[in-house]
Amino acid sequence: MASSGRYFCTLCYDNDRSSTDAVTWCIECEVFLCTDCEKHHTKSRTSKDHKTMSTKDYHKLPKFMLEISSQCRDHKKRFELYCSFHDCPCCITCITDKHKKCQDLKPLSHILKQVKSSASVQLFEKDLKNVKENLEEIIKHLFSRIDTNKRQKTKAAEQIRSMRKSIDDFLYKLEQEMLDDLESKQSQLKSKMTFLLQQVTQQANEISQLQSEFSKMTQSATELQMYFGLREIEKTTSKVEKYIDELKSGDNLKENNLEVIISYAMQSILQDVKSFGDININTSQSTLRTKSGRKNQAQNLVSTVPRIEEIKPSMLRTLKIPEDMKYMGLTACRILPDGKYLTLNSKNYNSHALLLFGNDGIFERKVITFTEYIHDACFVRNNTVAVTLGSEYQTALVDIEKNTIIQTIKLSHSCCGVASDGQILMISNAEKSTIVNLNDVSQTILEGVGITGISLFGGNIYGTVFSDNKVCCYKETGEPLWTFQHHDIDSPEGIALDKYGFVYITSRGNNNFVVVSPDGKTCKKILSEADGINYPVNIDIHRETGMMIVSSKIRETSDETDDWDYKIYQTAFVYKI
Numbered sequence: 001m002a003s004s005g006r007y008f009c010t011l012c013y014d015n016d017r018s019s020t021d022a023v024t025w026c027i028e029c030e031v032f033l034c035t036d037c038e039k040h041h042t043k044s045r046t047s048k049d050h051k052t053m054s055t056k057d058y059h060k061l062p063k064f065m066l067e068i069s070s071q072c073r074d075h076k077k078r079f080e081l082y083c084s085f086h087d088c089p090c091c092i093t094c095i096t097d098k099h100k101k102c103q104d105l106k107p108l109s110h111i112l113k114q115v116k117s118s119a120s121v122q123l124f125e126k127d128l129k130n131v132k133e134n135l136e137e138i139i140k141h142l143f144s145r146i147d148t149n150k151r152q153k154t155k156a157a158e159q160i161r162s163m164r165k166s167i168d169d170f171l172y173k174l175e176q177e178m179l180d181d182l183e184s185k186q187s188q189l190k191s192k193m194t195f196l197l198q199q200v201t202q203q204a205n206e207i208s209q210l211q212s213e214f215s216k217m218t219q220s221a222t223e224l225q226m227y228f229g230l231r232e233i234e235k236t237t238s239k240v241e242k243y244i245d246e247l248k249s250g251d252n253l254k255e256n257n258l259e260v261i262i263s264y265a266m267q268s269i270l271q272d273v274k275s276f277g278d279i280n281i282n283t284s285q286s287t288l289r290t291k292s293g294r295k296n297q298a299q300n301l302v303s304t305v306p307r308i309e310e311i312k313p314s315m316l317r318t319l320k321i322p323e324d325m326k327y328m329g330l331t332a333c334r335i336l337p338d339g340k341y342l343t344l345n346s347k348n349y350n351s352h353a354l355l356l357f358g359n360d361g362i363f364e365r366k367v368i369t370f371t372e373y374i375h376d377a378c379f380v381r382n383n384t385v386a387v388t389l390g391s392e393y394q395t396a397l398v399d400i401e402k403n404t405i406i407q408t409i410k411l412s413h414s415c416c417g418v419a420s421d422g423q424i425l426m427i428s429n430a431e432k433s434t435i436v437n438l439n440d441v442s443q444t445i446l447e448g449v450g451i452t453g454i455s456l457f458g459g460n461i462y463g464t465v466f467s468d469n470k471v472c473c474y475k476e477t478g479e480p481l482w483t484f485q486h487h488d489i490d491s492p493e494g495i496a497l498d499k500y501g502f503v504y505i506t507s508r509g510n511n512n513f514v515v516v517s518p519d520g521k522t523c524k525k526i527l528s529e530a531d532g533i534n535y536p537v538n539i540d541i542h543r544e545t546g547m548m549i550v551s552s553k554i555r556e557t558s559d560e561t562d563d564w565d566y567k568i569y570q571t572a573f574v575y576k577i
Contacts, residue, residue, distance in 0.1 A: 007055045009034035025058040027051045028070060028078075082111045141288045160276065174266075182258065189256050196252055203240050210236055283382060284439065285422040308517050308524050311502065313548060313575035315531075317361040319343070321571050325355070325363075326556075330570040332377045333549050334385075335542040341549060342367075342385065342400070343572060344377050354387065354398065361574060367400050375415065376453075380438065381422040388415035388427060395427055395436075409436055412445065417454035417463065428454045428463060435476070446478035453495040453506075462503055464492035471495070471505055471516055482520035489514055489523070494539035498546065498577060506536040506550065513539070513550060532573070541577070548575045 007022040010031035022032035026041065028050040033041055041047050058066075071078055072091035079089035085102045099105065210233055217229045247253050319333075319341060328345035331352075336342055341357040352374045354367040373390040380386050383401040395415045397407040409425070417428040425436040433449040436442070451463025451472060460481065461474040469489055473481040490509025497503055501518035504526075511534055513527035527533050527550070538551040549572050556567050 007032045007058070009037055011037045022055050024052045025055060027053065030070060079108050081105050082108045137288065141286075156279070163276075178260075182260070186258055189258070196247075200247075203243060206236065207240060285381060287423075287439070306500065308502065308515060308522060311515050311524065311526055311577060313513075313526055313577045316547075316574045316576055318554070318574070319357050319361045319549075319572045320363055321569065322363050325353070326569040327567070328353070328570075330538070330551050330572065331375060333538045333551050333572040334377055334379060334540045335547055335549050336379055336400075337542075339542070339545065339547070340364075341572070341574070342377065342379075344374050344387070346374070354385070354400070356400065367403050368398055368405065370396075376418045378418045378420050380420045380425065386418050386420060386425055386427075388418045390414060390416065395425070409441060411443070417452060419454045419456045421456045424456075426454055426456055426461060428452070430465075430467070433461070433463075433478075446474075448480075449474055449478050453493050455495045455497050455503075457497040457501060462495055462497060464495050464505060466491055466493055469509075471503060471520070473503075473520055484516055484520040484523065486514070486523050488512055488525050493537050494551070496539045496541040496548070497543070498541050499543040504539055504541060504548070506539050508536055511536060527575075534568075535570075538572075546577050548577050549573070550575070 007025070009018075009020040009022045010033070012018045012020040012034055020034040022034055024033040024038045024041075025031075026033060026047070029041075029047060032055065033052070038052070041050070041052075072089075072094060074097070075091050075093040077091035077093055079091055081090050081092075081095065082088075083090055083099050083102050083105055086099070089108050090099055090105075095105065214229075214233060217226060221229055325345055325347075328347045330343055330345055332342075332344040334342045339359045341361065343355045343357070344352065345355055346352045352370040352372070354370075354374075354377070356364045356367050358364050370387070370389070372392045372394075375388045375390045377385055377387045380397065383399050384406070385398045385400050387396045387398055389396060391414050393411050393414060395409045395411065395418060396405045397409070398404070399406050411427060411434050413432055413434065414429045415427050416430070419426045420438070423438060425438055427434050427436065428449065428451045430452060431450045433446045433451065433454070435444040435446065437444075446461075449461060449463070450465070451461075452466040453464040455462045459476055461476060461478075463472050463474070464470075465472060468485075469492065470483055470485045471489065471492060472483050475481060488510070489505060489507050490512075492505045492507055492514075494506035495503065503516040503518070503520075505514045505516060507514050511529045512525050513533060513536060514523050515526050516523045527536075532552065532554070533550070534553040534555075536550055536552055539548065541548045551570060551572050553568050554571050556569060
């Protein structure tokens with residue numbers, strides 16, 4: 001028994017329910033002993049050789065170890081044997097109960113002998129140290145990410161406020177221009193009407209004066225004066241009436257009203273703009289580096305790497321190219337992480353489409369169309385695919401879910417082959433290559449790495465050199481590791497690697513697909529014209545599933561015509577390797 005760190009003698013408590021402080025724990029009997037009971041325990045013939053420990057040392061043991069018993073819970077007997085098949089200790093009764101068919105039973109004492117001084121203790125100690133350091137690195141990484149996100153929030157808020165200020169300044173400028181225009185037009189109208197008002201007022205004053213003079217004339221003028229006066233009045237009134245008629249028939253008395261018309265674009269802001277923008281959480285691969293555990297190392301040691309002679313692809317399916325797209329050129333074919341297929345198809349020089357096919361090879365939809373010449377494509381991360389735009393010196397990042405270009409990366413050279421490991425983007429042409437860091441879009445040019453097709457594996461760069469009929473392997477720094485040439489490799493273009501590091505090459509010049517050993521010393525032809533391969537250009541491999549897609553021309557004949565009447569179009573075959 002134990003209470004608040006105190007242990008009581010098991011024997012005393014069982015015999016007379018007394019709570020005597022224990023000083024020893026018998027490892028084999030699994031009981032606490034007081035001073036007196038310990039003396040009897042060490043003198044007894046059955047227990048004198050038992051191993052004991054002080055209650056002080058017992059208290060230091062982890063809680064989970066205190067629950068470990070030296071007796072079988074099912075049969076209440078001591079563990080004496082160890083079953084290697086079930087990896088567990090067992091008692092004598094267990095042998096006839098649960099371990100009848102187990103052959104590899106050993107004495108438990110042999111297994112436990114020198115366990116504390118064994119190499120396993122040091123290995124597990126190292127494992128614990130590595131795990132602890134990994135957790136500390138993760139904690140450090142998470143704190144760093146929290147700080148980074150905080151800075152990103154501050155920067156984003158500044159961008160939002162800056163955009164708001166820019167919009168306010170722009171709207172104020174437009175408003176002021178419109179108010180100035182309003183002031184100008186109102187001034188023009190006022191000036192025109194003021195001038196007209198002055199003229200009409202002058203005419204009215206003249207008529208008023210005539211009215212006053214007419215009254216005096218009727219009272220005091222002679223008949224002769226009256227005669228000539230009336231004629232003068234008639235002449236003046238006729239002149240004024242003519243002036244009034246001219247005003248009425250002309251544009252001077254038309255009503256010019258000031259009216260404001262708000263532009264449709266400005267009104268549409270209130271209707272069409274639903275939000276100031278979007279706050280997205282863009283997920284990328286973690287840059288955290290931790291120490292590998294022995295479990296992963298053990299898996300790597302026991303994995304079975306096939307021999308190059310054993311590699312033989314088995315045909316699964318052919319992509320079903322839609323009728324209206326059958327005779328488009330196929331410049332790239334890729335397998336996406338979810339098992340779907342992506343192809344680049346060219347109809348003419350300025351019409352190029354990114355097409356998506358389902359896992360069954362059936363066409364699903366057109367992702368996006370380019371007017372620039374597109375050369376190659378690769379999956380990057382999330383829903384993003386990189387597409388090289390050839391002589392435009394640009395590579396576009398396309399969101400294949402939203403069917404839109406989300407970013408364009410400009411380079412100092414033409415963009416042909418492209419590959420990515422989720423952290424970097426490698427873009428090549430026949431003269432040089434560029435590494436683009438996807439986190440900050442910084443660029444590193446490798447002047448000596450001039451390759452046609454490109455693939456990344458294990459921190460190395462693999463590429464084909466079309467003009468020299470060779471396959472090359474470089475370090476990520478651009479330092480050459482090996483170069484391979486063989487008569488089976490003619491005008492190579494596409495390149496891909498499986499999970500073991502075998503290099504697969506399209507050999508367009510002789511309609512072959514060739515696999516090269518990881519060390520770049522041997523090769524084997526795995527597909528040829530006999531397998532229906534014609535004009536192979538592209539290849540891609542899903543390393544986890546072992547699926548391989550390759551491009552090839554196919555001959556299509558009509559049921560109503562003979563074999564001489566046929567059409568050729570490009571498609572892609574899917575294999576299991």
